[in-house]
Amino acid sequence: MAEDPAHRDRPGAVMPGDVIRYRLRFTNPRADSIRRVQFTDPIPAGLHYVAGSAAADRDDVTIEFSIDAGASWSPQPMIEEVVEGRPVKRPAPAAMYTHVRWSINGWLMPNAQVTAELRARLPRGATTP
Amino acid sequence: MNPRLRVIRLAVLLGSLSLLGGAAVRAQTPEGTVITNTATVSFTDANGNSYTPVSASVNVTVAFQAGIDLTGSASVAPASPSPADTLAFTYQNIGNGNDSLRVTENISVAGVITVTGYRVNATTYVTLAALNTALSGILVAQDGTLLIKVIYDVAAGKGGVATVYTLTGFSRRDGSATDAQATTVTPGLTAGVAVTPDNGQNLTHLPSNGTNYTFTFAVQNAGNGPDDFNLAASHPGSAIGIVSVNGQAGSSATISGVAAGASQNVDVVYSVLDVAAGTRDTLVLTATSVADNGVSNAGSADLTVIRAAAAITKVAYRDDQTTAIGAGTVVPGEYIQYKVTVTNTGTAPASSVQVTNAVPAEVNYVSASGDAAGWTIGFSSGTVTADLGGTLATSASRFIWIRVQVK
Numbered sequence: 001m002a003e004d005p006a007h008r009d010r011p012g013a014v015m016p017g018d019v020i021r022y023r024l025r026f027t028n029p030r031a032d033s034i035r036r037v038q039f040t041d042p043i044p045a046g047l048h049y050v051a052g053s054a055a056a057d058r059d060d061v062t063i064e065f066s067i068d069a070g071a072s073w074s075p076q077p078m079i080e081e082v083v084e085g086r087p088v089k090r091p092a093p094a095a096m097y098t099h100v101r102w103s104i105n106g107w108l109m110p111n112a113q114v115t116a117e118l119r120a121r122l123p124r125g126a127t128t129p
Numbered sequence: 130m131n132p133r134l135r136v137i138r139l140a141v142l143l144g145s146l147s148l149l150g151g152a153a154v155r156a157q158t159p160e161g162t163v164i165t166n167t168a169t170v171s172f173t174d175a176n177g178n179s180y181t182p183v184s185a186s187v188n189v190t191v192a193f194q195a196g197i198d199l200t201g202s203a204s205v206a207p208a209s210p211s212p213a214d215t216l217a218f219t220y221q222n223i224g225n226g227n228d229s230l231r232v233t234e235n236i237s238v239a240g241v242i243t244v245t246g247y248r249v250n251a252t253t254y255v256t257l258a259a260l261n262t263a264l265s266g267i268l269v270a271q272d273g274t275l276l277i278k279v280i281y282d283v284a285a286g287k288g289g290v291a292t293v294y295t296l297t298g299f300s301r302r303d304g305s306a307t308d309a310q311a312t313t314v315t316p317g318l319t320a321g322v323a324v325t326p327d328n329g330q331n332l333t334h335l336p337s338n339g340t341n342y343t344f345t346f347a348v349q350n351a352g353n354g355p356d357d358f359n360l361a362a363s364h365p366g367s368a369i370g371i372v373s374v375n376g377q378a379g380s381s382a383t384i385s386g387v388a389a390g391a392s393q394n395v396d397v398v399y400s401v402l403d404v405a406a407g408t409r410d411t412l413v414l415t416a417t418s419v420a421d422n423g424v425s426n427a428g429s430a431d432l433t434v435i436r437a438a439a440a441i442t443k444v445a446y447r448d449d450q451t452t453a454i455g456a457g458t459v460v461p462g463e464y465i466q467y468k469v470t471v472t473n474t475g476t477a478p479a480s481s482v483q484v485t486n487a488v489p490a491e492v493n494y495v496s497a498s499g500d501a502a503g504w505t506i507g508f509s510s511g512t513v514t515a516d517l518g519g520t521l522a523t524s525a526s527r528f529i530w531i532r533v534q535v536k
Contacts, residue, residue, distance in 0.1 A: 013189070013190050013191070013192040014164070014189050014190070014191055014192060015191065015192045015193075015194045016157050016158060016191070016194050016225060017194075020164075020189060022166055022168070022187070024168045024170070024185070026170045026183075028172075030174065032174060032175055033174075033175060034172045034173060034174050034175075035172065035173055035174075035175070036171070036172055036173045037170060037171070037172040038170065038171050038172070039168055039169070039170050040168065040169045040170075040171075041166065041167075041168040041169075042166075042167065044164045044165060044166045045164070046158050046162065046164055047164060047166075108172070120166075122158060122164070122191065123158075124157065
């Protein structure tokens with residue numbers, strides 16, 4: 001299927017199949033350093049997180065994911081399946097991710113910035129609530 | 130379509146989000162849907178004091194994406210001929226917004242079907258242009274469907290002749306979005322064949338003696354579509370030998386591509402064996418449909434073997450050629466007229482008829498003559514030889530006079 005150029009070029013418009021890159025930037029507004037800076041970004045309904053796309057511009061960042069609306073977090077969420085009558089755990093597919101969380105482990109100086117980003121896809125056969 | 134990458138920057142502010150765990154599958158995210166992403170950041174100061182988290186939101190809007198799915202039967206088998214048959218096509222809008230349809234059509238083999246109209250909802254449109262005009266005013270919602278029926282007639286004599294009708298749909302909002310559905314239309318074939326004639330010819334033939342005979346049958350395709358036919362010549366009796374069928378040596382052959390209703394002449398070459406006059410036999414040609422081996426028909430020609438036969442009589446007359454001597458006597462010096470008569474007693478004309486007559490030693494040959502023109506008569510070594518030119522018809526008689534003198 002082709003795109004409708006009129007819509008395609010419209011700012012802020014996306015089409016099924018498109019990948020959206022969300023970039024989150026936080027600036028420390030305080031006069032002193034802060035710590036335990038933590039971004040939390042729910043994956044918008046109808047979008048699928050793109051595996052491996054979460055990143056940050058610092059090295060001291062721990063990235064975790066939730067598949068239960070933020071109730072639990074893990075760098076690699078697991079799901080349990082029953083195979084031949086026995087429960088088997090395997091990595092959850094990225095499309096199941098509901099939230100992404102970036103935790104900065106060090107200090108953020110006054111007026112300093114930290115940037116995190118992720119990518120999400122608008123599926124051709126999208127899921128919506 | 131190549132996925133696009135959109136960079137969305139969130140400034141960061143506050144907000145709490147709650148996402149639902151369940152999800153329902155939809156074909157496409159609808160055009161115009163606003164997708165909101167809200168991110169939150171939290172932090173503490175050097176003394177571990179927490180502050181109100183801040184969040185930022187950004188919206189993106191889902192644009193229109195065309196999608197067409199045309200479905201229909203892969204194949205149909207209407208009768209031939211038949212009027213007002215229909216092909217049903219279902220258009221589903223699998224794009225993510227309202228759209229309308231434009232269609233084109235293609236028929237792979239001409240002459241099999243004729244499209245007479247198009248029906249949408251309860252209205253029939255006579256031409257494709259009229260249909261498209263109507264379609265331009267029918268907005269189909271996302272995931273919605275529209276039934277299009279193509280009305281067509283099947284021509285006569287097209288049984289088994291396949292044609293492919295292809296309907297291609299285009300999005301009116303995005304002309305490059307398209308889908309096609311092809312339906313193979315193969316009218317049902319009812320095979321039929323008639324071979325004529327069917328006896329009654331009363332053919333009469335001499336034994337071949339190297340000369341073959343030819344009989345021509347007519348093989349007519351009595352089915353409703355083109356067909357091929359296997360031909361087999363046979364005979365129930367003992368007088369016939371099959372030489373060739375339709376130019377092919379042996380007793381079988383195949384004719385191909387005989388149109389419905391068409392007739393093709395088939396020559397059967399045969400010989401008549403050296404059997405007795407009056408022997409009867411029947412030349413049979415059987416044609417079997419290749420499309421339906423259960424359909425066949427036979428034509429036949431009956432014949433009788435004929436042969437020539439000759440009988441000869443000889444009567445002695447006085448010299449006046451009128452008074453039969455019979456049991457009477459003759460005297461030396463008297464002339465005798467012998468009348469030698471040959472009769473064709475067979476069932477076929479005789480040719481090369483020759484009469485030979487040895488003159489008795491007690492008489493002297495004087496002369497010989499025929500009853501009419503046609504005889505060539507000679508005398509040599511005491512024997513009269515008379516050759517009859519032309520043929521001697523069945524039951525016909527000819528004679529010669531031989532005049533001798535008693536020694």
